[in-house]
């Protein structure tokens with residue numbers, strides 16, 4: 338199974354196997370990775386599943402659509418490599434993906 | 444008949460013909476008999492058109508969690524724009540509508556929201572935490588012992604108003620003006636209170652604008668600071684607002700942060716009183732405050748609804764909503780939807796996913812202050828547990844006459860001496 342590495346804001350790493358087709362948000366929430374709240378359950382409607390995508394993966398994870406960009410633009414901790422992890426779907430091409438978590442989700 | 448206050452709501456709710464059902468009457472929220480009407484709608488007509496409201500005209504009720512989410516995320520079809528009537532079930536007279544970013548659609552909404560968003564940036568929240576804790580301690584330490592007092596007045600209002608004064612960097616000694624303006628903004632004229640006409644409301648608004656214009660003038664020429672007035676005065680998208688737009692955004696920030704948090708503070712005390720088992724769990728494990736706070740906010744649902752206006756035809760739950768129709772998302776009902784939330788009728792302080800509720804809305808308008816509100820409640824409960832082994836609720840709550848603000852005006856309590 339492909340895997341994702343989540344790096345908490347304090348540096349703690351979590352290597353999680355994630356079935357293709359599931360979102361990167363699910364991988365964190367279902368495996369108890371702290372730092373992803375996902376209040377809306379994956380509807381791209383709360384921006385509390387915010388992550389930073391590490392440089393080498395940016396192109397492969399794609400770009401946010403309009404709704405995601407709007408939601409992200411309200412996150413105080415947003416950066417150019419910010420994504421909402423509920424909008425990134427796991428695939429073989431993303432095996433090894435590394436995402437970092439922001440200081441806080443709101 | 445569709446009597447606003449039925450003597451027997453439990454049977455009335457289930458027997459009134461659907462085409463005569465109107466869940467919106469403020470009197471039902473005041474006497475807390477609206478619950479079975481929403482249960483009926485969720486079961487029999489989850490997307491329901493009402494034409495019998497004497498106060499609000501025809502409108503759609505969306506009562507299930509999932510359908511509400513569908514409306515929330517589709518701002519292109521479901522507009523918040525004040526030009527169509529804005530965000531509450533009541534259509535205010537056109538010339539009295541206030542422009543404010545909660546009642547705007549993207550892109551203008553996004554630009555203005557971004558100006559104030561930094562108020563809840565992690566660094567600012569951390570700074571506010573210390574201030575809030577000091578104030579909570581002072582308020583709690585000053586409470587009377589061994590006598591009955593109104594929790595709403597002494598704690599809920601006082602604490603939220605102090606918080607607001609901090610966010611605006613508003614003169615502390617004048618802080619009660621903020622709750623007065625907030626109450627005037629949300630008052631329902633039919634309730635027969637101080638605001639019994641739109642003229643009176645406008646007069647109060649003029650006073651509020653004049654006061655804040657002084658603060659604006661003082662800050663626009665000074666260095667930017669992290670308070671809401673300074674942010675608006677310096678923000679790219681807000682520094683050239685008309686006075687009316689400034690007023691609108693002020694009222695938004697005052698009401699947004701005031702009534703809602705106030706009623707969560709009052710509600711929390713009441714729920715723990717009504718659920719002694721949960722109270723015992725909390726006393727045994729104060730760590731549960733973390734998950735109790737969002738549960739309080741779900742259970743209270745301080746804003747019973749938000750309204751949108753359809754700008755295109757849309758099919759929802761098998762019903763055809765037409766362009767121009769008023770659409771009311773009843774958060775208070777979605778938060779009791781058993782298809783989305785397990786045992787929704789119960790107050791349970793250790794739910795697994797306590798933040799899965801509609802009280803803050805979702806989508807581009809999702810509450811700016813949601814984590815700030817949670818932080819206030821969290822600190823309050825930490826300090827209550829530290830001080831008081833018991834706070835007794837000694838009478839029935841009195842509630843607000845409104846189907847928008849779901850609130851409590853009086854909650855008599857006693858702290859044993």
Ligand code: HEM
Pocket residue numbers: 515544545546556695696699700701703704707740744745746749802803804805806807808809810811812813815816
């Ligand atoms: C428990 C407390 C609170 C509740 C239940 C609450 C609820 C809500 C709701 C339902 C919305 C509209 C969401 C939608 O239309 O989808 C909203 C928006 C908003 N709230 Fe809150 N709120 C609370 C506390 C606060 C606080 C403390 C502030 C202070 C900063 C605040 C400021 C705002 C603002 C500025 C908006 C407009 C956001 C936008 O349109 O983009 N709220 N709130």
Ligand code: FES
Pocket residue numbers: 362374375376377378379380381382383384385386421422423424
């Ligand atoms: S989970 Fe809410 S936006 Fe991703």
